[in-house]
Amino acid sequence: MAGSKYAYVKNFEIPDPLLPNTYMVLRVDGHGFHRFSESHSFTKPNDQRALELMDAAALAVMQEYRDIVLAFGESDEYSFLFRRSTQLYNRRQSKILSTLVSYFTSCYVMNWSKYFPSTPLEYPPSFDGRIVLYPTEKEVRDYFSWRQADTHINNLYNTLFWALVQQGEMTPADAHATLKGTVSGQKHEMLHSRFGINYNTLSARFRKGSVITRKTVINFIVWIDGLETPESVPSDEPDGLKRKTKPKVTLEISHVDIIGDEFWNKNSDIL
Amino acid sequence: MAGSKYAYVKNFEIPDPLLPNTYMVLRVDGHGFHRFSESHSFTKPNDQRALELMDAAALAVMQEYRDIVLAFGESDEYSFLFRRSTQLYNRRQSKILSTLVSYFTSCYVMNWSKYFPSTPLEYPPSFDGRIVLYPTEKEVRDYFSWRQADTHINNLYNTLFWALVQQGEMTPADAHATLKGTVSGQKHEMLHSRFGINYNTLSARFRKGSVITRKTVINFIVWIDGLETPESVPSDEPDGLKRKTKPKVTLEISHVDIIGDEFWNKNSDIL
Amino acid sequence: MAGSKYAYVKNFEIPDPLLPNTYMVLRVDGHGFHRFSESHSFTKPNDQRALELMDAAALAVMQEYRDIVLAFGESDEYSFLFRRSTQLYNRRQSKILSTLVSYFTSCYVMNWSKYFPSTPLEYPPSFDGRIVLYPTEKEVRDYFSWRQADTHINNLYNTLFWALVQQGEMTPADAHATLKGTVSGQKHEMLHSRFGINYNTLSARFRKGSVITRKTVINFIVWIDGLETPESVPSDEPDGLKRKTKPKVTLEISHVDIIGDEFWNKNSDIL
Amino acid sequence: MAGSKYAYVKNFEIPDPLLPNTYMVLRVDGHGFHRFSESHSFTKPNDQRALELMDAAALAVMQEYRDIVLAFGESDEYSFLFRRSTQLYNRRQSKILSTLVSYFTSCYVMNWSKYFPSTPLEYPPSFDGRIVLYPTEKEVRDYFSWRQADTHINNLYNTLFWALVQQGEMTPADAHATLKGTVSGQKHEMLHSRFGINYNTLSARFRKGSVITRKTVINFIVWIDGLETPESVPSDEPDGLKRKTKPKVTLEISHVDIIGDEFWNKNSDIL
Structure with missing residues (x-):
């Protein structure tokens, strides 16, 4: 066959199977979404439409890939947990990683206009991804706790930060300086006393993620x-x-x- | 910090640097594009619009990632060669793989309506990807020769196959049976004698790829x-x-x- | 510093940490021990001295490496189980693998003359090794069951094979042919009826390993x-x-x- | 077959082929040789017998493994270069690493008494090893330059350090303090003026390695x-x-x- 003398180059493809019977978590992260959210005028501290678009892409991924048993999303990231015994693509790392990140991206772009009907895409959004293996249930739970704790910490900070900037008319630099070193309780208190916001009554989507x-x-x-x-x-x-x-x-x-x-x-x- | 007791789960992320000073080739492949091309009525054997859309996505990738020095595309795949010394994302495999496949996908979906103005996307297209390392120039050249030889072999076969089906009114099964075992010269001859097609005058895009x-x-x-x-x-x-x-x-x-x-x-x- | 312009070559060392919190099994295998056992006239089917020498090397390894919690040996192989949380050499695969195989080999050679006082080493024996990770207890138990079942199968076969050759005066080829297709029960029976051997009374070391x-x-x-x-x-x-x-x-x-x-x-x- | 229900544990063995057509360097290092050299009263700064024993082990390794084209040794380490195209053990990393480090160790222990006839081994010496891949000739040369530059730097330092201690009757701490911050030329000069040693006339084995x-x-x-x-x-x-x-x-x-x-x-x- 023509071309067969070149086919040896396939031998440089190194197999990359993931260890069997471990929990696989795939995390997808917006790439350069600080800039992307500004270019597309995302509402601060949370943009309901952007979060719902992330949810829509994640739902589509779970619809397509039946071995995913749990997903958790916040901000511009989503984590997917596969059942321990999944044999998806023979557990080949690059194949799983690339195909799912691609599918997520595709769903995000296809659904964009549904959630942002009057905001055309300025440029192509992209996501990076990584796969992490966890051998036990405990680590899986701690992984998702880690992400949700992160949601809480970031959202409390951002809610107060943007209140200081938008309502308190502080500069961003002043707002960061004001928040520096404050603990959780102080932030709750500031939100309440300065802006009349009871943090715990804010949308659960913002506080807990999806x-x-x-x-x-x-x-x-x-x-x-x-x-x-x-x-x-x-x-x-x-x-x-x-x-x-x-x-x-x-x-x-x-x-x-x-x-x-x-x-x-x-x-x-x-x- | 809240959440810090969970942060140990980050230790399960295994570093995945690619060997320095080797040529990196990233190949992106349409995932399930046999079905996708049928769902979206791609012209057979080649759909000019679909190929131009692939080219557009690849051009955007090269515009964004300056360390790519060459790309070659055919059918639903594209290969990207990075300069040997690239330090993109510190040569982390998962990061490079996921981000670029994501960006390619994003460009493909965003540009879809430009090339298929009257064909809405039925469902989200996706791509898989892989990174292969080559230590020497010879292997890089042989890699690209392998892909272009593949283009030639497939296109010659497909051109004749679809001529037999579309103009010769054969069933696909009969067309495959007719082609079985024929060598290149015989296919050229059949194209010419039966359908008046001089293969070498067909579009270079179809015969050589992009x-x-x-x-x-x-x-x-x-x-x-x-x-x-x-x-x-x-x-x-x-x-x-x-x-x-x-x-x-x-x-x-x-x-x-x-x-x-x-x-x-x-x-x-x-x- | 002189030499510092060359030090960049260290960057080609790729980190190889083993996934945390998994069970690590290191198996050491005699390299070319078919020939080695013949060169040194090992008794067939089992050489008590050779097995005791393997045990001595394994004991020394466990004495030195406190994170090994179990070892199992048979014939010319030994498997070592590390406690799940071991941080030995920061779980670097090459370091653990090479150091322990080296130490095992060293103990084997140093102790040779104690177990084979009248048989000088003809040439240097060597061992290969591999590390396999298991995420759960079940797989660890099944791993050791796999090795001990192997011990049983091989020892039953070899005991009968060598009885046929040594006492039955068969050629090796005839002995293999005689055994071909026989099941466990038939082998027990042949041992008993032909050679008066009750397999279950043979040394537990031979039947169960160490x-x-x-x-x-x-x-x-x-x-x-x-x-x-x-x-x-x-x-x-x-x-x-x-x-x-x-x-x-x-x-x-x-x-x-x-x-x-x-x-x-x-x-x-x-x- | 008995045991076959456990054989699935073999699936946890992950393939580890080394990238084809790259230069493989295996470096073997004495494990804890600071202590080992003291326990066995190695002559300082260099022990001719210990170096010759390392050379003997390396020669045996090269005799056995024909794809090694170059070896360089100094102190308690040896580096082996394989020809680029070697297919040894199908380029499986763990197999190559473990087998060769084991063989080196075996040769070292077997030959000990020949080089140290009146010094029995106090305990088993061991070596660690690592394999590093280099894609080009330049890096291979720089790797060996790196090791030989290291030989030079260490030997010059050690020669002067031990002269200060042995002949100059300094404490080790004082000797280190004296040497701190000195450049190469100053060390040559001190050796000459204080101890009458012309560094360049010392044994090439000590200055250049093997x-x-x-x-x-x-x-x-x-x-x-x-x-x-x-x-x-x-x-x-x-x-x-x-x-x-x-x-x-x-x-x-x-x-x-x-x-x-x-x-x-x-x-x-x-x-």
Whole structure:
């Protein structure tokens, strides 16, 4: 075959399988989103549309990649947890990383105009990604706690910072100086006393980030001819036809605490 | 700091630097593009619009990432060569791979409507990517020869296959059976005798793929006040102002042979 | 400093940390030991001296490297299990692998003459090694079950094979042919009926391999002046001196089943 | 087969091929040799016997592994360069690293008593090792220059340090303090003026380290009956027997400069 004398160059491709039976977390991060958010006039400290667009891209990724069992998003980043035993693309690192980051990006750009109907894209947004392996449940929980704690810390800071700038008419430099060294309690107090903001009543999306889980609902009947009927609908079962219920999986997005035990007890199938 | 007790999970991120001073080739491939090309009614055997869209995305990538010195595209894939000494993202593999595949995807989706104005995207296209390292010039040349030989082999086959199907009214199965075992010369002959097609007169884009290089042109004058004037334009140089020529780099796309020496002699700055 | 212009070559050393909090198993294997065992006239099917020499080297390795919690040896191989959280050499793979294989080899050669007093080394024996990571307890147990099952299979085969050759005066080729396709029960039966050997009464070392564990004995008293006295020895405690017991760790070698639960229940501190 | 249900644990072995067509350098280093050299009363600043023992081990390694084209040793370390295209053990990193470090260690221990006839080994010496890849000739030369420059720097320092301690009766702390901040020329001068030592007349082995090359000599005749005769020896060629010359490869150890071009010009087959 023509070309076969060059095919040896394929031997330079080094295999990159991920260790089996470990939890894989893929984190996608906006690349240069400080500039991107300014170019596209994102609302500060949080832009509801931008967050919803991130959620939409993440939902699409989870719809497409069924081995993802949990996703958590905040700001311009999203983390995806795969079930431990996933064999997606034979666990080849580059293949998984590149394909999913690409798909996420594609969904983000395709859905842009839905969330920003009057703001055309100035230039192509991009995301970087990384895959981290965790051997145990504890580390997985701590990973997601780490991200949600980060959400909290950043959002409290940013909420107060932008209040000082937008309502308090401080310069950004003065606002940073004012916040320097303050602890969490002081920030809550400043928000309340200066701006009448009760932090805990702000949108849970801003304070907790977005959590996507799969919800398994066993409420469908599958007739043996393949037709599906919701279980709740009374039906005349044709004679001689067996029926069985089939689990139906849907995605559910919420803005809840994932640091404490409650979430994990309720979603005990994740780990 | 809140959250710091979880920060240890960062230690599970394994560093992934690429060996210094090796040539890095990043290849981006359409993911499931057989289905994608059918869903979006790509013309067979080649869709000019689809190829131009790939070129547009690749040009944007090279515009953004200055350490890419050569790109070659065919069908739904593109290969990018970095200069040997690039320090892009400290040569971290995951960072380079994910960011560039993401940027390519973003450009592809953003530019879609320009090339397919009457064909809305049915679903989000995605690309996978991989990075391969080559230690010597010879392997780099052989890599690009491998891809261009592949272009030739596939295009000759596909051109004849679709002629048999579209003009010869064969079923795809019959067309494959007819082509089985034929060598290059026989395919040229069949194209000519049955369909009056002289293969060598077909579009070079289809036969050779797309080659993007940087063209350095030293023909601009930069006045010390920052204004640039093309050197060819006669100008009255203001008294006391120094002038100097500045190399201007532009991207050039062509559809030429990159297997023989001629291309590499003419572009001796690539390797 | 002279030489500093060359020091950049150090940048080509790629970091190779092993994933944290996973079980590390290092397996050392005799390199070309088929030939080595013939050159040094090892007794067939098992050479007690050679096995004891392997055990001696493994004991020395465990004495030196305290993070090894279990070792299993058979024939010319030994597997070492590190505690999950070991930080030995910062978990650098090459450093751990090379240093321990080197130390094992060194102990093997140094102790050779003790176990083979009348057989000088004909040439330098060597071992290869590999490190495998396991994320969970189950895989660690299955790894050691895999090695001990291997011991059993090989030893049963070899015992019968060598009986056929040595006592049955078969050629090796005939012996292999005779054994081909036989199952375990048939081999037991042949050993018994033809050679009067009850396999289960053979040395446990041959049938089960060697198992090295750490035995923690809290029976020492450490006076604050640093002197240690066995707890059982009655002692007059000097006035004003505090005493505390110190756990004393010793190594214990045995030839027991490690596939069933009993061993792991008794040694619950290993995993 | 019994045991097959455990065999899945083999899937956790991750392939580790080294990038093809790159220069591989394996460096072996004495592990804890500061203590080892004291325990075994090595002569300071250089122990001729210890260096010759290192050389003997390195020669044995090169005798066994024919793809090593150059070795350089100093103090308690040795570096081995493989020819670029070596396929040793399919370029598997762990296999190459562990086997060669093991073999080196084995040779070191086996040959100990030959070089230290009246000094028994107090405990098992060990070595660590690492493999570094270099893509070009320049880096290979710079790597070896780096090691030989290191030899020079250390030997000059140590020679003067031990002269101050042994002949000058300084404490080690005072000697270090005296040397602190001195440049090369000052050290030469101190050696000469205080101790009458002309550094450049010291043993080349101490100043330059050890260099092992393969010397190919085409001067043997191989008769077709397999007998070899040096070509220079006149011989009656039996009628009807064909003869051909065969290249004979021998190892050559020297203590020469490998930083300048002369060595590489003379040994142009290394790179």
